[in-house]
Amino acid sequence: MIAVIQRVSSSSVTINGSVKGQIGNGLMVLLGIEDVDNQEDIDWLSKKIVNLRIFPDENGVMNRSVLDVVGDILLISQFTLHASTKKGNRPSYIKAAKPDFAIPMYEKFIHALENELGRPIQTGEFGADMKVALVNDGPVTIIIDSKNRV
Template sequence: MRVVVQRARQAKVTVDGKVTGAIEHGLMLLVGLTHEDTVKDLEYCAKKVANLRIFEDEKGKMNLSIKEVGGSILSISQFTLYGETKKGNRPSFIEAARPEVAEPLYHQFNQILRETYDIQVETGIFGAMMDVSFTNNGPVTLIVES
């Protein structure tokens, strides 16, 4: 499992001209899954995302988590995170989980964030062509992997 974490002032995902998920303050996640991922991987990455201390405290030090700042998450499925580009010029996506494997795992990951960590999670539509826009909240982009 691979999750790109981006601190966001605002973020939204649109499908066919309709907003399907939006947040005002928090994190935008690009979530990639591989065919070897298990519930343990989901739990590990959810815990890491929920507890990352990447928001500033009153002294300007990155010391607060998403929950501590009352932020939300916009989670977007992104199979291309497992694109392999070492050979040739055409990416291979063999390591990315097939949709029938990835979709339930993706939804379970988001449920863990909601239920275990009590974080509001918005999503796009799995497998849809999505337009994503966001305004970052400082230069914080991280990769969480299991």
């Protein structure tokens, strides 16, 4: 699993002209799932995201997590994170998981994040054409691949 995590002061996702999810202060997370991902990836990555210390403390040092600042999370599925651009100019998405595998994994990831955060999160809709808006705070953007944890 690959996650692109952005510290935001606000973020929203709109589908067919209607806002599906929105948050204020917190994290906007883009999540890419591949066929080799499993429950261990879900558990490790959800815990890592919720405990990632990228919010400023009273001294302006990034030392607080989304838990510490009681921030929210907006999770968006994004298969294009697994794009391969090695050959030619048209990306290949061969590593991205197919919907029959990815949808249940995405739903498990939602529940894992909610369990770690201790409350519901906001989401997009798997496979939908989404318009994502955000105000990146900092800017702070972190990329984490669950296969590179060692």
